[in-house]
Amino acid sequence: MLDKFAKDKKLLWGFLILLWLNFVIFAATSYYLQQKNLIKTAIEQLQIKTEISGSTFDEWMQSRSSIVTSLAEEIAQLEPEQRKNIPQDYFIRIANSQLFDFLGYGLEDGFYLSNPWQVPADYLPKDRPWYEQSKKALRPTISDPYLSVEDGISTYVAFTSPIIAKGNFTGVVSGDVSFDRIYQQIISTKTGYKGRFNLIDRMGNIVLKKAENTESKFFSSSITKAELTSSLNPQKANHYISHDKIFAFYPLQLNNWWLAAEIDKHLVLAPAYDELRNILLFFVLIALTTYLLQRIYSSRVYRPIIKQLKTDWQTELPTKNSFMEGIHQLTRSPISFGLLVLMQYEEISSFLAKHGKQDIADINKQTLQRLKNVFGKDLIIGSIAHNQIAAFIPMRKKTSREYLARKLQQLDVVLNSPFVLKGQELLLPIRFATARYPNDGNSYDIINKAHIALATLEQSKANYSSYHTQSSELLQKKSDMLQALHQALNNDELHLVYQPQINCRNDSLFGVEVLARWNSAKLQKTIPPQIFIKLAEDNHLIRDFSRWLLHKLFSQIAQWQENNIKLPRFALNLSSYNLHDSIFMQDFYQLIMQYKIDPKLLEVEITEHVAIETFPKQNNPLLDLRNQGISISIDDFGTGYSSLSYLKQLPINTIKVDRMFIKSLPDSQHDAALCKAIIDISLEFDLRVIAEGVETQEQVNFLRAHNCYLMQGYLFAKPMSAEEFAIYLTSN
Secondary structure (H helix, E strand, O other), X not given: OHHHHHHOHHHHHHXXXXXXXXXXXXXXXXXXXXXXXXXXXXXXXXXXHHHHHHHHHHHHHHHHHHHHHHHHHHHHHOOHHHOOOOOXXXXXXXXXXXXXXXXXXXXXXXXXXEEOOXXXXXXXXXXXXXXXXXXXXXXXXXXOOEEOOOOOOOEEEEEEEEEEEOOXXXXXXXXXXXXXXXXXXXXXXXXXXXXXXXEEEOXXXXXXXXXXXXXXXXXXXXXXXXXXXXXXXXXOOEXXXXXXXXXXXXXXXXXXEEEEEEEEHHHHOHHHHHHHHHHHHHHHHHHHHHHHHHHHHHHHOHXXXXXXXXXXXXXXXXXXXXXXXXXXXXXXXXXXXXXXXXXXXXXXXHHHHHOOHHHHHHHHHHHHHHHHHHHOOOOEEEEEEOOEEEEXXXXXXXXOHHHHHHHHHHHHHHHOOOEEEOOEEEOOOEEEEEEEXXXXXXXXXXXXXXXXXXXXXXXXXXXXXXXXXXXXHHHHHHHHHHHHHHHHHHOOOOEEEEEEEEEOOOOEEEEEEEEEEEEEOOOOEEEOHHHHHHHHHHOOOHHHHHHHHHHHHHHHHHHHHHOOOOOOEEEEEOOHHHHOOHHHHHHHHHHHXXXXXXXXXXXXXEEHHHHOOOOOOOOOHHHHHHHOOOEEEEEEEOOOOOOOOHHHHOOOOEEEEOHHHHOOOOOOHHHHHHHHHHHHHHHHOOOEEEEEOOOOHHHHHHHHHOOOOXXXXXXXXXXXXXXXXXXXHHHO
């Protein structure tokens, strides 16, 4: 990824485009959420201001309407002749209070009194619109604005109340207030966001100078009459949002007017626009910084990191991923055939214990040079695991199977020749497997196919293998067998058999070897012990298998003891993994106590290669077994390649001569000499000797002649079930 980021401009631009998409999504989401909050807040503030201004205006009009109504009620209570003699001081006092510009009243007979206004001679109150409006309504009203009769310019609004005496209309009281001053006070009220107030009627027209020569004017171009009609409610305040304005409407109580406020929507959203701009600048800054850092780091930082990531620290070869990427790039070029060679050092663990990193690098260098000597220098190499290296050899033309077979034989010889390390020869066995491109798959498949071919060598003595379809089948069978073994252990599908060991001095029963057998229900066949025990060891099932064996054996011994059957020594095989497993060994001793087994009845058989393993001086499992009273025998003695000095060093009681040396007796002089030597050495070390696989009387005669009297084989008895062995015990 770092390599691509350092070199691939498409990846860089892809990252920048992704960054831009993230910006668009983030900005749009942020703008949408902030827009909703800003508009919601603006509406709340605008409605509050509109309601405060509207309530104040309602109170202002209510106070003036109350004065006019009170005067009309006082006049109505007077006698007709007294209605024209109201003191002028009353009108002057109210006028001086600045509640009205003019205050007066007119009667039906044409009488009119107003102070402080000097009434013109031709002035008839009955001709004024406010008089007719009040007479028709017969209740207190507020007139529409009208023009002054003096200058025809000034605008007034009249607060009127009818004079109704004894149920009869007799005149109108009128208090006039300059509407210009009221209107200027309304429109000068601040709304914020460069907004304004207006007084409008139900049609949306501005309530101002409604004289005959004055046209009505709709209060805003940002809302239609239909939208306004749906928004005006005479009972409560309301609001409306257009494409560029936000409106609030407050219905006034004493007339059919509304106090309308409007503000600029774009100014309301200005903070959202500012934040959007800041986000854009921030993302641009990130994009520019990313681009500059990519340019700087690709040349100064990434390349050393990439080199380190693409190189295995131990082998100093390209890593597996780098190797696979190299193959993939190469197979995109015009090559028709390729061979992948996967090489595995067999004894790498012991080599690593004694040698350092530089020695490993030298061995790898020599290995690859040998590979180049066989196939040429045009190849790709890589480190697959701590003990595996691989090479891919591209070929311009397809080669014959015979040619490839010769090359692989040659490679086997050169790879397994001794290495030279610090002037000394060192033998380090190598196994390898091959897979072909494109016959065995694409550039990614062939490494897996080579692993499959390498895995098939585990059960083979060959040093190399080439992938074929049977390789996968073999591994699949192994996998099926592993699953079946796991299931068999859980379902108690295995069983034990017992093969007697005879003392031929007196033809008595000396001991018995306990063997496991498996008739697989899932696989529908019998699996040999050497196969399923190796399978258990290789797949971490050996502890479970050995625990099963101990439970099965000890419970059977306990049952025979309860039946008072005299028992011989039972020899059971333990794996090297068991001896090195401290948890299992603790379980072993606990089960002996649990089932109340006499340790002297038990003998643990270990193979020769286990006997020569190095065990810790503290908590040596073989010494612990001997100290518990359990005998120890070496099984298959003579098949190893090690020194016999361990016979003296280890706490061994018995030597078992392998059947491969017995089967040709007495005809094979070579086997006869080996058997005689093993018997003599054992007797020299005061060890018991048991001969395995005895099947003829001639073999018995030879062994007795050379002082070996303990024998085991089909000549005496085949392995028996627990029931059969119980009968054998009671009859012998």
